[in-house]
Amino acid sequence: MAPSAGFTASEVSPEPAPDSKALLEMVQLLVTKGITEIPQKFIQPERSRATVLHPPVETCDLAQLHIPVIDMTGLDGENKDQVIADIAKACEEWGFFQVLNHGVPPSLMRDMRQLSEEFFALSPEEKEVNKIKPGTSVGYGRLFETSTTVANWVDRITIWSYGEQKRTEPCMPPKPERFSLVVAEYSHAVVKLCIRLMEILSMTLGLEPYTLGEHINSKTVGLRTSFNYYPPCPQPELVLGIMPHADTSFITVLQQDKTPGLEIEEDGQWILVPPIPDAFVVNIGDLLQIVSNGRYKSVMHRVLVNNTVGRFSIPNFFMPSKETIIQPLKELLSESNPPLYRSFKFAEYIAGFYIKPLTGRRLIDSFLLDPR
Numbered sequence: 001m002a003p004s005a006g007f008t009a010s011e012v013s014p015e016p017a018p019d020s021k022a023l024l025e026m027v028q029l030l031v032t033k034g035i036t037e038i039p040q041k042f043i044q045p046e047r048s049r050a051t052v053l054h055p056p057v058e059t060c061d062l063a064q065l066h067i068p069v070i071d072m073t074g075l076d077g078e079n080k081d082q083v084i085a086d087i088a089k090a091c092e093e094w095g096f097f098q099v100l101n102h103g104v105p106p107s108l109m110r111d112m113r114q115l116s117e118e119f120f121a122l123s124p125e126e127k128e129v130n131k132i133k134p135g136t137s138v139g140y141g142r143l144f145e146t147s148t149t150v151a152n153w154v155d156r157i158t159i160w161s162y163g164e165q166k167r168t169e170p171c172m173p174p175k176p177e178r179f180s181l182v183v184a185e186y187s188h189a190v191v192k193l194c195i196r197l198m199e200i201l202s203m204t205l206g207l208e209p210y211t212l213g214e215h216i217n218s219k220t221v222g223l224r225t226s227f228n229y230y231p232p233c234p235q236p237e238l239v240l241g242i243m244p245h246a247d248t249s250f251i252t253v254l255q256q257d258k259t260p261g262l263e264i265e266e267d268g269q270w271i272l273v274p275p276i277p278d279a280f281v282v283n284i285g286d287l288l289q290i291v292s293n294g295r296y297k298s299v300m301h302r303v304l305v306n307n308t309v310g311r312f313s314i315p316n317f318f319m320p321s322k323e324t325i326i327q328p329l330k331e332l333l334s335e336s337n338p339p340l341y342r343s344f345k346f347a348e349y350i351a352g353f354y355i356k357p358l359t360g361r362r363l364i365d366s367f368l369l370d371p372r
C-alpha cells in the first residue's frame with residue numbers, strides 16, 4: 001500500500017529527494033521518447049492491476065451515480081436539513097461526495113487546469129528548476145515511492161498554496177509567469193470552501209457549526225495543492241496512476257478533469273468517481289476520521305490511466321498546522337462511544353512516515369487506542 005497522499009509524500013518522503021536520474025524517469029519524458037513497453041519499475045503485480053479500464057471519455061449518467069452529488073445551493077433553501085442529512089450519509093457510507101455550486105468560480109477552475117497544462121508543457125529544464133530539494137516537502141519530482149515500491153504512472157508538482165508554510169516554503173514555479181497569482185486566488189476560494197465544509201460537517205455530526213473549525217484551528221490551517229499529470233500510457237493495464245492510498249488531510253477537495261480515472265474502494269470493489277463538469281470531489285481524510293471517532297471514513301482510492309488521453313487532476317489537501325492537537329471530539333464521546341484514537345500533535349502523524357513508511361499497515365491504525 002502506498003503512503004497516503006495528503007501532506008504525505010513531499011512533507012515526509014521517507015527517501016532522500018529524487019536525484020537527477022529519477023527526474024530523467026519522469027513519466028512524461030518516457031512518453032516523449034515514444035516507448036512502447038514500460039520500464040519494469042512501473043509494472044504492478046497482477047493482484048494490484050485493474051480488471052476493467054475506463055474508456056478515456058465517459059459520459060456521466062447522473063442517474064447511474066453511486067457516489068452522492070450535493071448541490072450546495074440547497075444549503076441555503078428550505079431543504080437545508082435534507083441536504084445536511086445527505087452529506088452525513090455520504091460521509092458515513094462513502095467517505096466521498098461531489099459538490100456543485102460550491103462557490104469557487106468555474107472560470108478559476110479552468111484557469112488552474114490551463115496552468116497545469118502550461119506547466120507540464122515546459123521543457124524538462126524549466127520544470128526541474130522546482131525539483132524537490134532534500135529536506136523539503138514541496139516541488140516537482142517523483143513522490144510516494146521508495147526503491148522497493150512500484151512506481152506510479154504520474155508526474156507531480158506539489159506546493160503550499162495557503163497558510164504559514166506558503167510563506168516559509170512556497171515553492172512556486174517561476175513559470176508559467178501567472179502561476180502564483182492564479183494559485184493565490186484559487187487557494188483562497190478553496191480554503192473558503194473548506195471552512196464552509198467544516199461548518200456543514202460539524203452540523204452533520206449534530207454539533208454547533210463552529211466546532212470542527214475550532215478543533216483544527218481555522219486560523220492556522222494550510223492548503224497543499226498538487227498538480228498531477230498522468231500521461232497516456234502504452235500499457236495502461238499494467239500500471240496504476242496512483243496506488244491505493246488514503247489521504248492524510250482533514251479533507252481533500254479535488255478538481256479532476258473530464259477523463260475518468262479516480263476509483264474508490266467499497267466492500268472490496270473499485271468504483272469510479274465519474275467526472276462532472278465544474279464539480280469538486282470532496283473526501284474525508286485520516287484526520288477527520290479520527291476527529292469524528294471513526295464515524296466518517298477516510299476511504300482508500302487509486303487512479304487508473306489510459307493509452308490515449310493524458311489526465312490532469314488538482315487535489316487540494318486541507319491541513320491543520322503541525323502544532324495542532326488531533327483527537328476525537330469530546331462532544332461525540334460517551335460511555336457507549338468511547339474514544340477509538342489517542343490524542344497527538346499533527347507533527348507526530350507526519351513523522352510516522354519517516355519511521356515506518358511502507359509496512360503495509362495504514363498509518364491511521366497506529367493511532368488506535370486498542371490496536372487490532
Ligand SMILES: O=C(O)CCC(=O)C(=O)O
Binds near residue numbers: 256
Ligand atoms: O488524480 C486523482 O483523481 C486523485 C489523486 C489523489 O488521490 C491524490 O493525489 O492523493
Ligand SMILES: [Fe+2]
Binds near residue numbers: 006245246315
Ligand atoms: Fe488521494
